[in-house]
Amino acid sequence: MLVTHKGPLVLGIALVDFNHLVGPTIEFSRGDIFDDEEIAKILPFLALPDGAHLTVEDYTYFHLVPASPTPSTVFGISCNRQIRSKDLLVKDADVTRSTVQKAVVVLASKPVFGPIRDRLGVITRTLFAQRDFSDMSILDEFYTSLELSLRGQLTESGLYMGTSLRDLVHTFRQRTLILLKALMLQKKIMFFGHPVEKLCTYQYSLVTLVPGLLQNLDDCGSPPLCSRAQGLSKPTELRTSDSKSMMAYIGLPLDLFGKDAFFQPYLPLQQLDMLKETRSWLCGSTNSIVTQQKEVDLLINLETGIFEFRDPKLERSAGLTPADRKWMDDIVKDVNEGWDDSDPSKAASGIQFKGSDDYLRQKFDEYIQGALSCVKYSNFLAKGQNSGVVIADGSGNPDAVQDFNMLWISEFKKTNAYEVWERVTDSMLFDIVEPRERPSVVADIGLRLSEGIQELKLDQQLAPTREAISRTLTAGSTNFFKAVEAPQAA
Known part of the structure; x- marks a missing residue:
């Protein structure tokens, strides 16, 4: 049974980077929701949780509330990974530690974490496999295609997935x-x-x-x-x-x-x-x-x-x-x-x-x-x-x-x-x-x-x-x- 829902399901995607000098920051984003200062401020700390460095790959689920006359909960899921700095083909000047840690984030208007998770994991692993974080084209494609691919899974069973x-x-x-x-x-x-x-x-x-x-x-x-x-x-x-x-x-x-x-x-x-x-x-x-x-x-x-x-x-x-x-x-x-x-x-x-x-x-x-x-x-x-x-x-x-x-x-x-x-x-x-x-x-x-x-x-x-x-x-x-x-x- 399809779940009744008006408006877009996918509100935005982002790439969060852990900077050893200033902490986690949003490196890349798509979606108007990131114009909200409070969301942009707290999101990096939700996407890259404490202890994220302990695992090769992990997922975090979290909730946000945008500033709006009629506010409603936004449902976020992130996939974080790390890569050795020496394995990067293109290394930014601010990469000073032995590992680089980042998280790809999806913000949605419903908790469709299960259907999003599998796609998010594939995209995150593919992004890291490039060994070049200057090329964000894969995230652009992910943003434009995700809404359509999720619509058919906005069902009760789809919500239970995961x-x-x-x-x-x-x-x-x-x-x-x-x-x-x-x-x-x-x-x-x-x-x-x-x-x-x-x-x-x-x-x-x-x-x-x-x-x-x-x-x-x-x-x-x-x-x-x-x-x-x-x-x-x-x-x-x-x-x-x-x-x-x-x-x-x-x-x-x-x-x-x-x-x-x-x-x-x-x-x-x-x-x-x-x-x-x-x-x-x-x-x-x-x-x-x-x-x-x-x-x-x-x-x-x-x-x-x-x-x-x-x-x-x-x-x-x-x-x-x-x-x-x-x-x-x-x-x-x-x-x-x-x-x-x-x-x-x-x-x-x-x-x-x-x-x-x-x-x-x-x-x-x-x-x-x-x-x-x-x-x-x-x-x-x-x-x-x-x-x-x-x-x-x-x-x-x-x-x-x-x-x-x-x-x-x-x-x-x-x-x-x-x-x-x-x-x-x-x-x-x-x-x-x-x-x-x-x-x-x-x-x-x-x-x-x-x-x-x-x-x-x-x-x-x-x-x-x-x-x-x-x-x-x-x-x-x-x-x-x-x-x-x-x-x-x-």
Whole structure:
């Protein structure tokens, strides 16, 4: 499915050089975006990260925000390499060290890192193979041809290209769910380690666990950006056969990188102040100085495999319940059964669905839907208790609240993401998605539709719950069920 997008996809390309006297600088660029002084100033430090000299080739993913009346996140990817100075056919006067280090950069309006990466790597290696950096014709050709070649890959699968949920789960095992729960709590999460590409792709893989979030990162580059939340409203109808309609009704994607939050896969020292001034973030660093910041709630050290909880309360709130652990045991087993150390991507090739990235996205989608439904159900129970009424025969299970960790639910309700989500979702969400770790109601709806039942008579099926809620609660849910439109009425 093509992702809707207006305007150019490729905003510019650049060549960044590491000058031993003045630091990294932009040596060559194409695209009007480089007229922005702030972007031109910070880009070199993003494109050539700390420790780039440790590898022959590495990739860095990062985000920028241009100065504009309607600013939106720009997605950057760089490929850096180095060459021995003595191997150059043409040597500039400022080449005084034994190696020359440069990075080719692409700036895009969507995070199409996977499709860009392969082309970027080929171009960078070809440029270095020339051994002559005075000839930039290959970069000019790259700029003029890249837009057209990427357009056909602006799809959901194209955006997922380059991420690996299999690798994420294989590496972090049960702790993958801890990462997701911490992310949904909008905590301050930092990844640390080398190589930079792995640092960045782990974060992007984590982001893809939240349905629809990867396609909606326009606000993620800067804490003040919050345009998406302002444009959201509560759906007035539901088409259960339409995945977009279902997602909107459930309130997905969550607005995790909206108001007072940001996501920076690689954060240089020059952006350190962003950590101190922002309530929530997800970022990566290769510099131990950055990891020493007291604002960090959770530090994931990729080199040691250690999760360091700087906020003890987060360790408890994002901790796994027995139901969580059982659920993750099954997920980890499914991934490891098809894992091949010699070729980790083997099962992702489409040969086997179980344990694949698509399979994992589906499973975590179900988990998140169940968790959100449980949040609504806990609100429902609390309102009933406050009214002095115990409601029986509803569609929820009170024990399900414990399955997701009561502390996690209460902490989630304190986030900006919850505030937005609560505003745009129906209080009776749990009547459609069952509040448990294996949500079956959506699957059941799909089964009935496939059998030819086109109209969901939800008012009739859910009458006991509706009658109870209407007697005891006067505020809250809109009468959503009257607005459900059957697919055949389209």
